[in-house]
Amino acid sequence: GIDLASVKGSGTNGRIIKADIDAAKPGDTPAPAASAASSATAAPATAAAAPAAAPAAQDFGIPHEVIKLSGMRKTIARRLTESKQQVPHIYLTVDIQLDKLLKLRAELNAGLESRKVKLSVNDLLIKALGVALMQVPECNVQFAGDQMLQFKRADISVAVSIPGGLITPIITQADGKGVAAISTAMKDLAARAKDGKLKPEEYQGGTASLSNMGMFGIKQFEAVINPPQAMIMAIGAGEKRPYIVDDAVQIATVMSATGSFDHRAIDGADGARLMQVFKELIENPMGLLA
Incomplete structure (x- = not known):
């Protein structure tokens, strides 16, 4: 019976938390606007938290079905709009x-068969991104206004499509985990994500993200950064292409990878170094086992 529009949030960026609901009463009127004296400090947080106005629906007389947005879809829409x-x-x-x-x-995989572990290409890419972030720590950061956080380990959020949306379970310390451990953890997290059984700490956080759409035949794409992270790696399909190998044109299996970087925190040269290291690790993959 509480109108959320009348509740003044006391959480981060004005978010409504449990204590705000407990203190509210049904029928409360909206909180008064901030005074002029306090508006200078309140405005930035309010502006950051305010969602963009939803466009008015226009059916143009075309037969259609109205689909109510789930809470997950609303959250995705808000966060990605804020990011862009x-x-x-x-x-x-x-x-x-x-x-x-x-x-x-x-x-x-031949050696791991007895342990019933089967590595995917994505498992190896998660490891490569984790190692690359440790080698280029300038990209393993978070922008925080007048300061930055530079993380000492690489926790990789991996985009997983689930009914009604997208969720990003986290492989913690991907730089230090073995590839078999990454594979086992990823299969468990993905299965529980699709069943809606992940704990919040298993999908909230992470220092960078990886999104792979190669299985859909997508050659290349540019992913939207997942705030408050400062980078995401977008992986396209591996495909046979003409490629220069040892100064000669040969047919090779090639994929395109695109890094999206928060330019407030990461300079182009540092982002380029991360992409260079990521490429080198994949093209000389024995380094992933060290």
Whole structure:
């Protein structure tokens, strides 16, 4: 019986928390506007938290079905709108030869068969991004107004499509985990994500994200940064392409990877170094096992 529009949030960026609901009463009128003296400090947080006005529906007389947005879809819409409005994105793309990685994966899977572990290419890419972030710590950061956080480990949020939306379970300390451990953890997290059984700490946080749409045949795309993170790696499909190998044109398995970086925190040169290291690790994948 409480009108949320009448509740003044006391959480981060004006979010409504449990204590605000407990203190509210049904029928309360909206909280009065902030005084002129306090508006200077209140305005930035309020502006950051205010969702963009929803566009009016226009059916143009076309037969249609009205689908009510789920809470997850509303959250996705709000967060990604805020990201594109508030975060200056810079995009950097590299083409990466996959043949050595695919060969190593096959060899590892043969050795892991008795343990019933089967590595995916994505498991190895998670490891590569974790290691790359440790080698280029300038990209393992979070922008926080007049300061930045530089993280000492790489926790990789991995985009997983679930009914009604998208969720990003986290592989913690991806830089230090073995590839078999990453594979086992990822399968468990993805299965529980699709069943709606993840704990908040298993999908909230992370220092960077990885989104792979290669399984849908997408060649290349630019992902939206997942705030408050400062970068996300978008992975396209591995496909046979003409490619220069040892100064000669050959057919190789190549994928395109695009890093999206928060330009407030990460300079183009640092983002380029991360993409370079990521490419080198995948093209010389024995470094992932060290």
